[in-house]
Amino acid sequence: MQREKNPFKFGKIVTGNNFCNRKQELKEVKQYISDGYSVWLYSPRRYGKSSLIKKAFSELENIKLVYLDLYNISSIDDFCRKYSSMLASELFDWTDDIKVLTKKMTRYFQNLYPKISFDETGSPSFSLEAKQISSMTDIEKILNIPGTISKEKKQQICIAFDEFQEIERIDPFMINWMRSAFQTQDNVSYIFLGSKQSLMRNIFSSTNSPFYEFAIKMDIKPISYNDLFGFIKSKFVEQEMHVSDKTIDGILQVSECHPHFTQYFASVVFNCIRDGENQEADNFRELWLNKIINGQSVIFQNIFDQLSNNQRRVFILLAILDEKDELFSEKTRAKYKLPASSSINTILKALIKKDLIHKADKSYKINNPVFKAWLKQIK
Incomplete structure (x- = not known):
């Protein structure tokens, strides 16, 4: 007798009938892209941001779409190479004669020595042969390619950067170069996805940030x-x-x-x-x-051990408090021997920075419900 196959998919981008609902968000993001608006979108990890954007991309027509995940990018050089590869893959016509294609690549990636290779099956791949890509001139050249192609071909383009908060780890000045390039590209829009609340807010909501008010904020909430x-x-x-x-x-x-x-x-x-x-x-x-x-208790214990006593108390409290209970109320603070409200705020900011909680409307939520269940067990 054939054993039933487990039908549930997690830990990767879901597609097809594994994609559950998100009808309103899907409609909204597709409209933003079609209208040429740039959008920034925050939600905790594994909320379905990437799946949502991939789904939207699969349903849009007549728009060139590029997706790049910044999570595992290690440096500016690494970013430039991987981004260039994605641009080459999605924005160039690979049915062109190889000589024509090489000539186009050389023009757009001038002085970066673009190379087209073929594997044993005949499938082409793109790379840059430049030894090190780090100069402002070369970086801006790559960042400006979508705008140049869009203008020359009269082609609408949308580019999605996943885990965009990682850009400051890659290089803190990178967002300055990006803003300088992106703001001149009339027919190119950008989707910025992020999973670290404090970092994304600093990038898009801080008046000191180059990306302040550059993109529309879009919310993604739990599925009903x-x-x-x-x-x-x-x-x-x-x-x-x-x-x-x-x-x-x-x-x-x-x-x-x-x-x-x-x-x-x-x-x-x-x-x-x-x-x-x-x-x-x-x-x-x-x-x-x-x-x-x-299966995860050792990981949770290690994280918990690195918190201060007050951080532990507030973290546990967020796990056990009912929705109607007010964290900052005199009654709650007295019952659980919490510090002053100003100190609680500092603790909450620290827990957000550690990616353990996030702010949802006026309340604070633990990001990982398994961690929350573990906290309830040890309280």
């Missing part, structure tokens, strides 16, 4: 409970497996409708049910949740 409920149910139905409403509700209560963790938790629950666990048992939620927590 009802949409995720139906999504989980449908995935079990596809595999002809029963899942109770109570079980799905338990998944969504713990995941707080976080897209990545919802799929992650659902996959663990699927495995438990497939392996014969009784989902009607009183301890079923505890069983599957402990499977997840136990």
Whole structure:
């Protein structure tokens, strides 16, 4: 008998029927791109930003689209090479005769020695043979290529930079060069995706930043409970497996409708049910949740050990407080022996900087619901 296949996908960009809802955000971002507006978009890690942009790109026509993830880029030289490679891949016509294509590349990447190579299957690839790319002239030349191509070909272009907050790690002055180049490109728009709240706000909301008011802020929020409920149910139905409403509700209560963790938790629950666990048992939620927590508890303990005593207390408090409880209230501070409000603010900023929490409207949320569940266990 064929074993049921786990239908839940997480930890990578999701496409097709693994992409759940986001209809409003998808419509919104596609409209911004079509209208030629630049957008910056923050959400905690694994909220589906990259999947959303990839989905939007797949549905847009007559616009040249480029996507570059900055997370693993190590230096300006590395950025220039990888960005140039993406520009070459997406903005040039690779059906051209090789001599024509090489001539075009040489013109746009002047003095950077562009090279077109072919692997054993005949597939082409692009690289720059320049020894080191670090001068302002060369960097600006690369940054200006989309604008030049757009103007010459009368072609609308949109470029998405994922994990854009990493640009300051790559080189703090890079955003100055970017702003200088980008602001002159009439038919090119940019999407800036980021997962570190404080860094993204500094880049786009600080009056001292070159990118201040350069792009429209777009919010991405958790997918609705009802949409995720139906999504989980449908995935079990596809595999002809029963899942109770109570079980799905338990998944969504713990995941707080976080897209990545919802799929992650659902996959663990699927495995438990497939392996014969009784989902009607009183301890079923505890069983599957402990499977997840136990696999990460050492990591959580190491992070927790590096926090100050006051940071630990506030962090735990964020895990156990009800939505209606006010963190800064006199009652809460007295009950949990918290420091003054000004000190709590400092602690919250530190936890945000450590990428452990984020501010959502007027409240503060723990980024990782598994970490939150672990904190509840050790309180």
